[in-house]
Amino acid sequence: MNEEQVHEVLSEVEDPVLEDDIESLGLVKNVEMGEEDIVSVSLAFDAPHSPAETMMAERVGKVLANEGLRPRLRTEPPRIPSKLRDIKNTIAVTSGKGGVGKTTVAANLAAGLDEMGAEVGILDGDIHGPNVPHKMALEGELSALDDKTLVPPESNGVKVMSLHSMLPDGEAATLRGPKVHKVLDTFTEEVEWGGLDYLVIDMPPGTGDVPIWLVQTLEVTGAVVVTTPQQVAVDDSRRGVRMFQEHDVPVLGVVENMREFRCTCGSEYELFGAGGGNSIADEYDLPVLESLPLSMEMEGRNVPIARDYDSEMGDEMRVLGATVADHIGMVNRMYVSRGRGGGPLRASK
Numbered sequence: 001m002n003e004e005q006v007h008e009v010l011s012e013v014e015d016p017v018l019e020d021d022i023e024s025l026g027l028v029k030n031v032e033m034g035e036e037d038i039v040s041v042s043l044a045f046d047a048p049h050s051p052a053e054t055m056m057a058e059r060v061g062k063v064l065a066n067e068g069l070r071p072r073l074r075t076e077p078p079r080i081p082s083k084l085r086d087i088k089n090t091i092a093v094t095s096g097k098g099g100v101g102k103t104t105v106a107a108n109l110a111a112g113l114d115e116m117g118a119e120v121g122i123l124d125g126d127i128h129g130p131n132v133p134h135k136m137a138l139e140g141e142l143s144a145l146d147d148k149t150l151v152p153p154e155s156n157g158v159k160v161m162s163l164h165s166m167l168p169d170g171e172a173a174t175l176r177g178p179k180v181h182k183v184l185d186t187f188t189e190e191v192e193w194g195g196l197d198y199l200v201i202d203m204p205p206g207t208g209d210v211p212i213w214l215v216q217t218l219e220v221t222g223a224v225v226v227t228t229p230q231q232v233a234v235d236d237s238r239r240g241v242r243m244f245q246e247h248d249v250p251v252l253g254v255v256e257n258m259r260e261f262r263c264t265c266g267s268e269y270e271l272f273g274a275g276g277g278n279s280i281a282d283e284y285d286l287p288v289l290e291s292l293p294l295s296m297e298m299e300g301r302n303v304p305i306a307r308d309y310d311s312e313m314g315d316e317m318r319v320l321g322a323t324v325a326d327h328i329g330m331v332n333r334m335y336v337s338r339g340r341g342g343g344p345l346r347a348s349k
């Protein structure tokens with residue numbers, strides 16, 4: 001079999017999200033026949049552990065094996081330029097309003113992706129109220145390799161970079177002007193992440209100077225917008241969606257948090273109304289990535305519930321990790337096949 005025939009065989013593999021075959025989408029970057037029926041195929045996949053990309057890679061392996069070939073698969077990143085060294089994908093988690101669970105979702109997204117086997121970091125971009133360390137029990141402290149390189153502490157394998165680790169308690173809230181910019185520069189230039197599949201950024205709430213600086217400076221792969229069902233939270237989230245769209249950052253979808261109160265007695269109550277997540281998702285043609293209950297299990301936790309395999313909420317947070325990875329993969333593959341911003345971001349599920 002020659003390389004052209006291999007390409008033909010590969011056109012049997014469908015991308016279930018983009019609804020076309022991987023050859024037509026331009027996702028097969030290179031095919032090389034080697035000795036003893038070994039065929040090396042390089043695919044433009046860059047969302048490690050995404051269920052959709054894992055499934056497509058398995059299918060590629062299968063169709064080639066059916067032809068008597070011995071496939072060796074490689075992935076070739078789509079090369080969306082990144083300001084941060086060694087980071088494949090950056091995911092901004094944002095909310096229009098404080099207190100809706102943005103940090104909780106960011107911490108659990110990071111933990112959920114880590115549970116899938118990915119290399120993950122989290123950047124606490126909420127510099128005036130850095131809360132990430134409280135939600136992720138840290139092992140060790142921030143250390144320095146030299147005067148220009150900081151090594152973040154870890155939480156169960158997730159690297160955590162927060163202003164909280166750099167400043168005495170309470171000092172972050174008083175940072176102003178040039179000092180804020182110095183801190184932001186440190187975050188982007190001096191942290192040794194050591195090769196990540198995903199960096200989750202817990203964005204400051206709202207659409208002020210700092211979030212806009214982060215969006216402009218870090219080449220964000222995709223954004224997740226967290227809202228509660230109330231109308232005020234939804235109104236504020238709209239501004240968040242628009243901020244990302246204005247800076248050409250794909251919004252992956254909406255997470256609706258505190259949808260209803262789930263009591264340990266088994267009953268459910270809609271304390272904050274209903275439908276907020278759906279209304280913003282419909283308005284901007286975005287998917288609802290996950291709809292999470294208000295759960296008593298979240299009380300006083302310092303380890304993300306995504307680590308807990310006995311909890312229903314833990315299952316939901318891990319599903320969120322897989323869904324977000326799939327949407328990041330979709331953004332990257334769309335970038336390869338249609339160019340950035342080339343089409344609506346709704347997965348066909």
Ligand SMILES: Nc1ncnc2c1ncn2[C@@H]1O[C@H](COP(=O)(O)OP(=O)(O)OP(=O)(O)O)[C@@H](O)[C@H]1O
Nearest residue numbers: 098099100101102103104205258292293294295298
């Ligand atoms: N689904 C949930 N069920 C119960 N409690 C929750 C849920 N999500 C978040 N919380 C709790 O709500 C509080 C606010 O959450 P969190 O700090 O994540 O919000 P935030 O949007 O990041 O707020 P801020 O803008 O103040 O940083 C925390 O005490 C958190 O434990």
